[in-house]
Amino acid sequence: MKAMIVIDMQKDFLTGVLGNPETAAVVKPVVQKIKAFRKENPDGLLIATLDTHMEDYLNTQEGRKLPVPHCIRGTAGWKPDAAVKKALGENVIWVEKGTFGAVDLPKIIGKRRKIEEFLFVGVCTDICVISNAMIVKAAFPEVPVKIAADCCAGVTPQSHENALAAMQVCQMEIV
DSSP states (O other), rough: OOEEEEEBBBHHHTTTTTTHHHHHHHHHHHHHHHOOOOOOTTEEEEEEEOOOOOOGGSSSHHHHHHHOOOTTTTGGGGGHHHHHHHOHHHHHHSESSSSSOOTHHHHHHTTOOOSSSEEEEEIIIIIHHHHHHHHHHHSSSOOOOOEEEEEOSSSSHHHHHHHHHHHHHHHHHEE
């Protein structure tokens, strides 16, 4: 079984307070990649993360270092992009995470049949994609981890490229 992990395709990261032209531009490729994955892997595992903060975000370490309230649970910016949500469909596991990496991803994945390959898409490459890919690679070191570079975007194009290079050094395949 193959698994696709869609990272933080939420309004605040795409067109909202932390969005940029690069993150907005990956919506269509991500939707196409999800549809292709579903077609090629009808029994595949689909996981989508939601960056989730509370009203006290500015009092957290992240909030002090990035004082831009975003992805506050229940707000419009917290919600996944409508096209992405539609492409994901019903058989998706939604994982809320209060930090860059969903530390319980290995546990969630481990409850499923054996995974033979992971594919990551989403935003931001240089923060949450790399964090979650590293968690999965550490938990499943013998399972190939692939990053769809054209379905990811970072805070800046340079930091996106830096993150891709770092993941490649950590034995992940950039596709």
